[in-house]
Amino acid sequence: MALIKKTTLKSPAKINLHLRVLKKVPNKYHLIESLISLIGLYDEITINETLAKKTKITFLGKFSKTITSHDNSIVTALSSLQNINEKIRNKNFIIKVKKNIPVGSGLGGGSSNAVTVLLFLIKKFNLNVEKKILLEILNKIGFDSRIFLNKYPKFISHYGERINIFKHKFRLNVLLIYPNKPNFTKIIYQKNKSFSKTFSIKKTQQTIKKNIHEYFHTANNDLVHAAKKINPRIGNVIEYLKKQKMCDFVQMTGSGSCCFAIFKSKKTLLKCEKLVKTRYRSYWTAKTKTIT
Numbered sequence: 536m537a538l539i540k541k542t543t544l545k546s547p548a549k550i551n552l553h554l555r556v557l558k559k560v561p562n563k564y565h566l567i568e569s570l571i572s573l574i575g576l577y578d579e580i581t582i583n584e585t586l587a588k589k590t591k592i593t594f595l596g597k598f599s600k601t602i603t604s605h606d607n608s609i610v611t612a613l614s615s616l617q618n619i620n621e622k623i624r625n626k627n628f629i630i631k632v633k634k635n636i637p638v639g640s641g642l643g644g645g646s647s648n649a650v651t652v653l654l655f656l657i658k659k660f661n662l663n664v665e666k667k668i669l670l671e672i673l674n675k676i677g678f679d680s681r682i683f684l685n686k687y688p689k690f691i692s693h694y695g696e697r698i699n700i701f702k703h704k705f706r707l708n709v710l711l712i713y714p715n716k717p718n719f720t721k722i723i724y725q726k727n728k729s730f731s732k733t734f735s736i737k738k739t740q741q742t743i744k745k746n747i748h749e750y751f752h753t754a755n756n757d758l759v760h761a762a763k764k765i766n767p768r769i770g771n772v773i774e775y776l777k778k779q780k781m782c783d784f785v786q787m788t789g790s791g792s793c794c795f796a797i798f799k800s801k802k803t804l805l806k807c808e809k810l811v812k813t814r815y816r817s818y819w820t821a822k823t824k825t826i827t
Contacts, residue, residue: 538584538585539583542659543579545577546577546647547573547686548574548576549642549683551570551756552572553753553755553756554756554789555732556724556727556758566693567694569692569695570701571688571689571690572705572827573826574642575825576711578633579633580651580652582628582631584626585629586627590630591627591629592604592609593632596634598636599632599633601638608646608649608676611649613628615675616656619668622660623662630652637713639719640793641720642789643683645677650683651683673696679695685700690739699736706824707747708797709795709825710798710808710820711822711823712795712796713793713794714792714815716768718766718769722765723762724761724790729759731755748784751797756786756787756788758787762787762790769792772815779810781798781807784796
């Protein structure tokens, strides 16, 4: 069989429109509820098969400095897949990842990279991977990894591995602001003292379908308080954005440290982006839309 030629893959980021922490459980995990949408910000991954004796994974770009080639989510996904499938067990690859998604931002770049490579290899080599085995691999990557299996918005619950697809389409104009200081998920959850009651998924769906702006009034992220204490830049950015009346909604995604604002139009987004870039000259910003 011929070696697979170089292929370029797009690995999307995500935002949490809300994130409710319900409680901490004895195994040190937390029960959560969240509505997640993928967005049009992508890492670029190139992959090709090689006759070399080892797989080589290289990370490039501004946000690649803290990622090691031997200990990352792609290594976890690839080794897990090779362990359970003889068809791919002895194959090696050259994988290059251009990191356009900030690390430690709450945008899910690491999990997205792993799932993007995993799904590509399963399809390319026509691997018969049972659903149970696939889910076991995804759990090794991270509880949030399942959200990258398809493009639909999703309600996630339990530890983040329980998924309800939300097929109502909404295209939101999104401005991302990353204050150039990463957050560490484990630490944020450890410091968190804010908890919410569970919300009805059905009721939330109905509200969004009727008027998404009504949903924004109840969409909170319980991790913001802990994140602001550890990384005060987050609180500063959120406070500033909330003062801009052109912003329909302001939130931190995941455990941070990336914040985002949503706008009714691209025109108001561009106006706000200009203000943000003037005030926070050293911070990374990007304009995008939700994927549906």
